[in-house]
Amino acid sequence: MAIKAASSLHRPIKIWTDSLSSLMAILNPKSHHSIVREIQTLLLSHKHIHLRWLKAHVGYLGNECADQLAKEAITKGNPFFLPKPLSYLKAEIKSVALSIWQGNWDNGETGRSTHDIVPKVSNKPVGWNTEEIMFVTGHGPFPSYLLRFNLRTHDNCSCGEKGDPIHYATKFPFTLSWHFQTPTVSLKLQWLKNILTNNFSRTRLRLLMHFLCDENNLIVENNN
Numbered sequence: 537m538a539i540k541a542a543s544s545l546h547r548p549i550k551i552w553t554d555s556l557s558s559l560m561a562i563l564n565p566k567s568h569h570s571i572v573r574e575i576q577t578l579l580l581s582h583k584h585i586h587l588r589w590l591k592a593h594v595g596y597l598g599n600e601c602a603d604q605l606a607k608e609a610i611t612k613g614n615p616f617f618l619p620k621p622l623s624y625l626k627a628e629i630k631s632v633a634l635s636i637w638q639g640n641w642d643n644g645e646t647g648r649s650t651h652d653i654v655p656k657v658s659n660k661p662v663g664w665n666t667e668e669i670m671f672v673t674g675h676g677p678f679p680s681y682l683l684r685f686n687l688r689t690h691d692n693c694s695c696g697e698k699g700d701p702i703h704y705a706t707k708f709p710f711t712l713s714w715h716f717q718t719p720t721v722s723l724k725l726q727w728l729k730n731i732l733t734n735n736f737s738r739t740r741l742r743l744l745m746h747f748l749c750d751e752n753n754l755i756v757e758n759n760n
């Protein structure tokens with residue numbers, strides 16, 4: 537921004553700026569920004585001050601000097617308090633809230649299988665359907681889940697093995713037609729991620745989960 541001082545009090549003072557956005561903000565009668573409001577009030581009571589726009593970086597000496605001074609002010613100038621806009625505050629609050637949430641998620645005790653797949657918190661949905669959520673979280677018609685909530689005294693499947701989601705997706709004889717290949721322990725996470733990102737696998741998983749919900753008696757027939 538460059539200011540051309542008037543040689544006498546009767547002549548207008550022209551302020552040149554290459555910031556179109558600043559000019560537009562000052563021209564906006566509905567602006568709520570406190571600095572903009574202040575400038576508008578000043579301009580209204582000082583009619584001899586005129587604002588003008590000029591193109592940046594095309595060699596207007598005054599403007600280039602002003603730019604240079606502005607840059608120097610960042611490193612050499614005196615700091616001063618500038619109120620931040622509401623949007624900044626909102627972004628800050630959101631960032632702090634997300635970071636608290638992330639901390640709780642990282643250090644929590646429940647939902648660890650979900651944490652493995654979705655380690656980063658976000659307020660955007662992950663895009664899983666009900667069946668996928670049941671499978672990933674283990675919150676479904678599985679003996680492992682029923683035991684956890686004291687609805688059963690053991691977590692055995694009717695076939696005798698541990699009845700957790702992976703058992704039904706890989707070993708349980710009645711779900712053979714929807715079986716996935718058994719993953720090695722170290723690749724279990726990648727295996728799960730692959731299923732959730734492949735449309736064919738997702739469909740198969742959905743059918744498998746539907747079957748487990750509909751035919752739950754096959755799983756829990758040997759209760760207690």
Ligand SMILES: [Zn+2]
Pocket residue numbers: 693694695696697699703707708709
């Ligand atoms: Zn079984």
